[in-house]
Each structure stands twice: as C-alpha cells, then as structure tokens.
Amino acid sequence: xxxxxxxxxxxxxxxxxxxxxxxxxxxxxxxxxxxxxxxxxxxxxxxxxxxxxxxxxxxxxxxxxxxxxxxxxxxxxxxxxxxxxxxxxxxxxxxxxxxxxxxxxxxxxxxxxxxxxxxxxxxxxxxxxxxxxxxxxxxxxxxxxxxxxxxxxxxxxxxxxxxxxxxxxxxxxxxxxxxxxxxxxxxxxxxxxxxxxxxxxxxxxxxxxxxxxxxxxxxxxxxxxxxxxxxxxxxxxxxxxxxxxxxxxxxxxxxxxxxxxxxxxxxxxxxxxxxxxxxxxxxxxxxxxxxxxxxxxxxxxxxx
Amino acid sequence: xxxxxxxxxxxxxxxxxxxxxxxxxxxxxxxxxxxxxxxxxxxxxxxxxxxxxxxxxxxxxxxxxxxxxxxxxxxxxxxxxxxxxxxxxxxxxxxxxxxxxxxxxxxxxxxxxxxxxxxxxxxxxxxxxxxxxxxxxxxxxxxxxxxxxxxxxxxxxxxxxxxxxxxxxxxxxxxxxxxxxxxx
Ligand code: SF4
Ligand code: SF4
Numbered sequence: 122x123x124x125x126x127x128x129x130x131x132x133x134x135x136x137x138x139x140x141x142x143x144x145x146x147x148x149x150x151x152x153x154x155x156x157x158x159x160x161x162x163x164x165x166x167x168x169x170x171x172x173x174x175x176x177x178x179x180x181x182x183x184x185x186x187x188x189x190x191x192x193x194x195x196x197x198x199x200x201x202x203x204x205x206x207x208x209x210x211x212x213x214x215x216x217x218x219x220x221x222x223x224x225x226x227x228x229x230x231x232x233x234x235x236x237x238x239x240x241x242x243x244x245x246x247x248x249x250x251x252x253x254x255x256x257x258x259x260x261x262x263x264x265x266x267x268x269x270x271x272x273x274x275x276x277x278x279x280x281x282x283x284x285x286x287x288x289x290x291x292x293x294x295x296x297x298x299x300x301x302x303x304x305x306x307x308x309x310x311x312x313x314x315x316x317x318x319x320x321x322x323x324x325x326x327x328x329x330x331x332x333x334x335x336x337x338x339x340x341x342x343x344x345x346x347x348x349x350x351x352x353x354x355x356x357x358x359x360x361x362x363x364x365x366x367x368x369x370x371x372x373x374x375x376x377x378x379x380x381x382x383x384x385x386x387x388x389x390x391x392x393x394x395x396x397x398x399x400x401x402x403x404x405x406x407x408x409x410x411x412x413x414x415x416x417x418x419x420x421x422x423x424x425x
Numbered sequence: 426x427x428x429x430x431x432x433x434x435x436x437x438x439x440x441x442x443x444x445x446x447x448x449x450x451x452x453x454x455x456x457x458x459x460x461x462x463x464x465x466x467x468x469x470x471x472x473x474x475x476x477x478x479x480x481x482x483x484x485x486x487x488x489x490x491x492x493x494x495x496x497x498x499x500x501x502x503x504x505x506x507x508x509x510x511x512x513x514x515x516x517x518x519x520x521x522x523x524x525x526x527x528x529x530x531x532x533x534x535x536x537x538x539x540x541x542x543x544x545x546x547x548x549x550x551x552x553x554x555x556x557x558x559x560x561x562x563x564x565x566x567x568x569x570x571x572x573x574x575x576x577x578x579x580x581x582x583x584x585x586x587x588x589x590x591x592x593x594x595x596x597x598x599x600x601x602x603x604x605x606x607x608x609x
Contacts, residue, residue, distance in 0.1 A: 131549040136582045162547045162592040167496045168539040171518035174441050179603035212443055226602035230595040279498035287502040313461040313497035321535040325465055398580045
C-alpha cells in the first residue's frame, strides 16, 4: 500500500465531483491511499495571485506547511493547484527574504514552512509509482479498439517540473493504451482549454475548447481521455453544447478523466466510476464494453 | 533595499515574486508567438514586457492586455531567457487591481469575487463566487449561464451551500500578516 497526503482543491467539491469519485474508487484496487489533508484551504490559484501576489503566496504556503507535517508526498488532481503549489514551493526555496516573511505569517497560526514537501500530480503518481503495466494487469474490462484523444492540458506539464514532455506529452496515452484503448494522434493535447476565462470571457474560452474538440474529432477520436484536472475535465465534458451552438457543430465526444477510464476498466460500475456525473454521457459508447467483454476477457483472467 | 521607495514602473514589477528577470528579456517574441490568446491582447506578451521597461504604465494597465492570460505557461516553458512572462503578467494584474485601474474587461471583477470567496469561506465556493460576479457585472448574463448551472446541479456538481472550513480563521490571519509587509 502506498500512502499520500491528498489535496483535492476547491473544484473537486463541486464541478470536479465526478473525477473526485473516480480517484477514490480506484485507490483501493490499486493499493493506494489518498489521505485528505485535514481542514485544507484554497491554494489561491491564478486569480488570487492577480489580486495580491504576496497574500496569495501566504495562502499557498499554509497547504505546503500542512503537508510537511504529514511527511507524505502532497498529491493533487487539479493541475492549477499543482502548478501553484509547486511554483510557490520552488520560489520559497530560492527567495529567502520572501520565505522569512512567509514563515513569520505562518508562525502566527503555529505552522512552519521548511520546504520539505514534495508536490505531485495524481496523473504523475499513477504513471510513475504504479505505471501502465501495473494498471494493465488489473484491467478486467478492456477498452479494446476505442479510439481516444488524450488531453493533458497545460499546467499538468507546464511550466516544466520534469513531468512528461511540456510540448507533446504522452503519459496519458500510455495509460489509455494500458486500458486497451487506441490513442489517436492529437496535436493539441497540451494546448489550453481556456477554463480560467470561462466565466468572464466565455467567447474566448469556448473558442479554445472548440479547437480542442475539432482537433480530437478530426483525428478520429470517439472519446477523450483527460487529465484529472477538474477545470480541464469540465471544459471538455461540459461545454460541448456551448461550442455546438456557437460554431454550428455537433460534437458529442464523451470526455473521461483518466481515473474514470481506469475505474471503468477495473470493472467498477458507472456510478462508482463517477461516470453518471458526466454531462456528455459516455453510457452509449461504453455499454458494448460492459456486455461484450466478459467472454473475451475470460481466457486472460483464467490464465492470470 | 527594502526601504527605498519604488522609483520606476520597472522597479515596481521587478520587485514582485518571480518577476526579477524582466531586464534580461531579449525581445525575441517567442512568448507572443506561443501565447494561447495573444490575438485578443491589445499588446501581446513581448510588447507588455517592452512597455514595462519603457515605463508605459498607464497605456498598459488601461488596456485589455494581461487579462486574457489563461496561465497556459507556453511562454514560460519556451522563453529562452527564463523570464517567466506568465508570472510577470499576473504580477501586473495585481498592480492594476491594487491601484484601481479599470481595464475593459470584467475579469478584474471575477478575480475579486474569487478572492473574496476564499476570504469568506476558506475555500472557493464556485456557485457563490460566480453568482456574485454576475450580480456585480451583468445579472442578465447569468441567465445565459442558467442551462449550464442546471446541468451541473443535475449531475451533482453544484452544491447549494458552501462548506465551512475551520482553517478559514488561520487563513485570514496569514493573509493579514502577509499584507503588512507591503509590496516588496
Ligand atoms: S520569450 Fe522571453 S526573452 Fe523572448 S520576448 Fe518573451 S519574455 Fe522576452
Ligand atoms: S501563460 Fe498567459 S501570457 Fe503566457 S502564453 Fe499562456 S496565455 Fe499567454
């Protein structure tokens, strides 16, 4: 069993709920335990940094200090939280004056920042600590022949923390392949979904989402497999209607977070996999795999 | 050094966290060429940096530039001089908000509603902060968002009340303490 300090981030309690469900659903069968940080608070994300850079760093540092106390790696599914936490941790290790100021603020609430936390992303943990082979070994419901476009997004791979390739990553592709799916070429796999502007500049965000759906579909994808980031997932799963009405298109491409896809392939039902929460329903697409696979999968399971 | 007041716009920006390398920019334009939303910016990222260095504070902060940054970090990953344009852009946003600039975008209001939600609840309460944003900007635009809100609600993705987090008090203390140090 592997243990992690888990930081879901604010969106996971709301728009990211289906992805959150899938992460907890696969943890046990994959021998992982995500222990939620007690009483965690917001990481600040980009908007708070745009309001007050210094206060934003103080907010982020609270989570880093809390994680240090656990002695475990700090893991988050949200790419925005991941970047903010990682970036702030690096910055505080470099900028001693700023670190002293942060220590002063944290001391007021009995916390200490030492720079010992290791900030990680759920996707990176699944890939590096578990790996496609270990995942493949547990698949009972392979997604054989399903053509998927694997969307990594921005902040999972950039700025670069030595985590996959910042321009053309492929860890999600490798994990999707481990589930039996066939990843298609997807040139825009690490371009932005525009989530941060979806409220205040929706036209710009919808323009970016349109490009992604267009690119995935041009390349023959029947579905998308996304990072666990709740913002990326919502953009692709939830905004297809908005894209369709603006661009007169007819996209209906189910977007499964990688953890939802893993949950399904491990044999979990729709509800437990969080798939009932998806707005672009993947039911029709996945049903054949539920009924047809057991016979096909049998010889493999008996052999194992 | 901390006691010397800001002399120029450039000093003010360079003093912000992770913005210190702005002087080493070679104006190659890789950031503008990479930017996910550059076509929407009145002045794209390379120009933003040039304007900071030229002291064109008002022109820059009154424009819509910087507010279209989606934090995709393509500029930062590709910049040959490790300037971190994304950090500079968010730093500029914080200067603009603090000094009361009114750029032609409602993203400023969205940021403020977001930040207020953190102060009020300790965590961002998505539904509440969006509602606040629409009430402050254009309540009719909220109607356009209604179908989306209904979808989210139906799929169990929109709780109707915020969680109360104990850490909120701690957070307020940290925010106040960090605020005491000023902007350098
Ligand atoms: S990519 Fe870097 S060096 Fe080139 S113009 Fe942009 S900030 Fe300057
Ligand atoms: S991080 Fe912002 S400035 Fe940089 S490329 Fe992306 S949108 Fe443009």
